[in-house]
Amino acid sequence: MNKTSTFIWVSIILIFLLPSTAGRFFLDMAGGIILIIFFGTLLISGIGWLSWRQLKANIKNCDNCGANYFSESELCPVCGSHQNLNNSEVNIPASSATIDINAEETD
Ligand SMILES: [Zn+2]
Incomplete structure (x- = not known):
C-alpha cells in the first residue's frame, strides 16, 4: 500500500514536472543554483587570495x-624605530642587469 502510493507520486511528479515548462524551470533553477554556488566559491576564493596577497x-x-608587523605606518609598533623603506629587492635585478651587460662586452 505504501509502496504503490510512492510509485503513484513519483509517476505524477515525472509526468507533470519533467516534460512541462515547470520541469524545465525546476531544472533551470537547479542549474542556476549550481552556477551561483560555483561562481560564488570562485569569487570568494579569488577575493581571499587577493586579500591574502x-x-x-x-x-x-x-x-x-x-x-x-602589519601596519601602513613607517614606525615599528614594537620598538618605535623609523623604518627606511629601502627597495633592496628592486636593486638586485638592476645590479644583475649590469653584470649581464659586462658579460656581453667580454664576449
Ligand atoms: Zn622594531
Whole structure:
C-alpha cells in the first residue's frame, strides 16, 4: 500500500514536472543554483587570495628589532624605530642587469 502510493507520486511528479515548462524551470533553477554556488566559491576564493596577497605585501619587517608587523605606518609598533623603506629587492635585478651587460662586452 505504501509502496504503490510512492510509485503513484513519483509517476505524477515525472509526468507533470519533467516534460512541462515547470520541469524545465525546476531544472533551470537547479542549474542556476549550481552556477551561483560555483561562481560564488570562485569569487570568494579569488577575493581571499587577493586579500591574502595584500596582507602579505603590507607585512613589514623591522630592521631594528626584527619584528614582523602589519601596519601602513613607517614606525615599528614594537620598538618605535623609523623604518627606511629601502627597495633592496628592486636593486638586485638592476645590479644583475649590469653584470649581464659586462658579460656581453667580454664576449
Ligand atoms: Zn622594531
